[in-house]
Amino acid sequence: MSKKGVYGSKIKKATQMLFYKRHQKPGVRGAELHKALGADYPKVLDLLDDYLKPLDLKVKIIFEEEKTPEKPTVEELDKARFYVTLRGELQTKDKLMGWRIDDLAGLAITISYIISKKGQASRSAVEKLLGEKMPNWKISMNIERYIRCGYLGQDDNGQLYLDWRTRAEVDQKALINMLLSSDAQKAQAAEPKEQIEKEFED
DSSP states (O other), X not given: OOHHHHHHHHHHHHHHHHHSOOSSSSSEEHHHHHHHHOTTHHHHHHHHHHHHGGGTEEEEEEOXXXXXXXXXXXXXXXXXXXXXXXXXXXXXXXXXXXXXXXXXXXXXXXXXHHHHTTTEEEHHHXXXXXXXXXXXXXXXXXXXXXXHTTSEEEOTTSEEEEOHHHHHHOOHHHHHHHHHHHHHHHHHHHHHHHHHHHHHHO
């Protein structure tokens, strides 16, 4: 078989592995891809990523330590998990995907808070925070939904952490920048009001 034919066969196999959910969590461990495709599986995934571009999809790598090595070794890739995710952003009309806007806002707040706490926060602290934004009866239900959908995990000590879906789907840096930008805009909008109130007092 020609080299092109060999890589064509490997790309097909990689596509089947990445798109077909074989475990409780989607995606595939690098070690599984290594075993099925050979030591050159990173190159196979690069080729697959090129094929997925016209579909606005991409192969995303999530490392165990959450930090992305600049030039990961095969050993580091073997320990990572590979997913197929969107390359661009969802259109506004598609973003809710059956979720209420306040539920998504609660998820964004929760993720941001956990990031600010170095990746882990007590459930009670998150519940208290969400209590400022939504009715109490929804808080526990929403957290359970976030856990069930894979955005959050919870350990035996009641600590919440970011689970596989947040790490695969959410651009954490962009989320934080968006929230900081929103806070800055609110502060700027409040300045004229405060100035007017001061002038009336004078």
